[in-house]
Amino acid sequence: MNKKRPVNLELSTIKLPITALVSITHRVSGVALFAGVAVLLWMLDSSLSSEEGFAAVQDALASPLCKFIVWAVLAALGYHTAMGVRHLIMDCGVGETYEGGRLGAKVALVVAVVLIVLAGVWVW
Numbered sequence: 836m837n838k839k840r841p842v843n844l845e846l847s848t849i850k851l852p853i854t855a856l857v858s859i860t861h862r863v864s865g866v867a868l869f870a871g872v873a874v875l876l877w878m879l880d881s882s883l884s885s886e887e888g889f890a891a892v893q894d895a896l897a898s899p900l901c902k903f904i905v906w907a908v909l910a911a912l913g914y915h916t917a918m919g920v921r922h923l924i925m926d927c928g929v930g931e932t933y934e935g936g937r938l939g940a941k942v943a944l945v946v947a948v949v950l951i952v953l954a955g956v957w958v959w
């Protein structure tokens with residue numbers, strides 16, 4: 836192997852294109868969703884267990900921290916869904932060029948921001 840080949844491991848000097856950024860964050864949001872869905876299922880299970888359980892979940896949902904957690908899970912869902920639909924559209928052969936990919940990433944980002952803001956309005 837040529838030991839003199841150019842190597843660049845200075846992560847701060849590597850500028851990722853928007854398509855790479857949305858791809859990485861799509862995966863991160865999927866992993867966050869996996870954990871978030873567990874929290875939501877636990878809250879659903881508690882709320883259905885008894886009248887007291889329902890009241891406890893209702894009380895918890897009134898706290899800012901709990902609202903923030905629910906909003907964060909919904910935000911991850913909104914982001915992941917917007918990026919996921921972008922992927923599925925590209926899988927159908929639409930917007931597969933470099934420019935198409937960049938435009939699709941920007942449109943999906945705008946949709947994701949709208950969904951995340953709407954989730955915040957709904958939760959608060």
Ligand code: HEM
Nearest residue numbers: 861862864865866868869872915916917918919920922923
């Ligand atoms: C609770 C719901 C969901 C969870 C936990 C979840 C989780 C994940 C995870 C962890 C990945 C990354 C897989 C990998 O990189 O190997 C992924 C990829 C993907 N998700 Fe989701 N997801 C959920 C909902 C959705 C929804 C609603 C859509 C809507 C379109 C979607 C579309 C996709 C697509 C298209 C990919 C593949 C992306 C790629 O090829 O890089 N997901 N999901």
